[in-house]
Amino acid sequence: EFTRLNLKHDPGKMKEYHYTGPVEHRFSPYAFNGGTVLAVAGEDFAIVASDTRLSEGYSIHSRDSPKCYKLTDTTVIGCSGFHGDCLTLTKIIDARLKMYKHSNNKSMTSGAIAAMLSTILYGRRFFPYYVYNIIGGLDEHGKGAVYSFDPVGSYQRDTYKAGGSASAMLQPLLDNQIGFKNMEGVQHVPLTRDKAVQLVKDVFISAAERDVYTGDALRVCVITKEGINEQTIPLRKD
């Protein structure tokens, strides 16, 4: 008696495990392709780093798909989330950069690119680009700048920011090591470029241990007034 009553009053409970009636399938325009990006701003440098794994569900599409894209000589953007939208968004930004250069006879500054990206993203407020962006570069005064975004265009300038699938694991570590948060009696030494690069590498090695979507290799772009220097180091492949 109890069993029959249960099923009649609560068919929704059984739906999870069994097909009980017609099921409506909706086409989802988004997919989650994983990946983690990270940017750090220093006194006269900026670092943008990303892993190179492209995944979907439990499978790997590619082990060599970096998520850092060079925009100008002083700016790099890291995009993670839905790969289709990442590609389209970077194409749109490239086109807008060219248009600006041809009209204004100069390259866009990092701050200007950030402001422009915010309006591009908000333009699609009701069908967003499923992309987590972080821009890293040098500002007009030659100091390091990091701008972090949400998928619909809200942004702010930071000293350091992690985005993507392992962001929740990386951000607290950066808060502690770069922001010196939650530490007493520690000297606030400004970050040198080499120490920052080493920290970024270590932090990604840790993320690859515990996040299944992060791994394969790490691409680090170091931006200084001399130019953009790229390094690739291997990470866990399993």
Next chain:
Amino acid sequence: MALSNVLETPAAGFNFDNAARNAALEGLFDGGQTPKPLKTGTTIAGVVFKDGVVLGADTRATSSEVVADKMCAKIHYIAPNIYCCGAGTAADTEKTTDLLSSNLTIFSLNSGRNPRVVMAVNILQDMLYRYHGQIGANLILGGVDCTGNHLYTVGPYGSVNKVPYLSMGSGDLAALGILEDGFKHDLELEKAKELVCAAIHAGIMSDLGSGNNIDICVITREGVDYIRPYQESEYKDNRKMKYKYRPGTTAVLTEKVVPLKLEVVQETVQQMDTA
């Protein structure tokens, strides 16, 4: 005296005692996220060879996208001659295999005989079918008994297959490719271990839910060789900086000291020979 369901047949029909409780628990979360059970997201494989059975498994346990355990044991003891690999919901595979192991021990104490693999399979099948798929356990049972070397798979709804080689879990397709290519009947021990190891390795590299080390369990008439880990992951910790904190780094906001009042009741002195 009888404590196990080997000696008592369970009540007929499906047992939905927990369905009302589950619905009530879901109500507690008010439409928010209910806790997700820990799934092992695994690659497990088994191969029958000339002298027995080889079982293999990876050691990663995931909780959706986060690695919860890097060295979890997926090959479970059932009887001295029967071991079981489990994929699916971690709690379900643990408890189901524990229950099965207890039941078989009681049986062998009662009857004075070693349990046979088919008995284990039948008990599992009964239990999983009775729970109508709600126990998420995908198991590979392997063992050697008086009738020979056997390898079975039991699905969460109670389906059973007797096979010479197979793989289960989220990495099963990658592992199966290696097994299909390399399997022959009556393999030698070393070749069989290498085959299973290569199959699990394929699962580890292609599947995000599998990773870290490889465990192997070899069961023969002579005994069991549980090699954990058989192959360690090639990825070592190569972080360059040290992340140590000086004592006093964490801020102390308040301090309360409660002294423990102790009374000396008895004192004994033992000389230490420091010569």
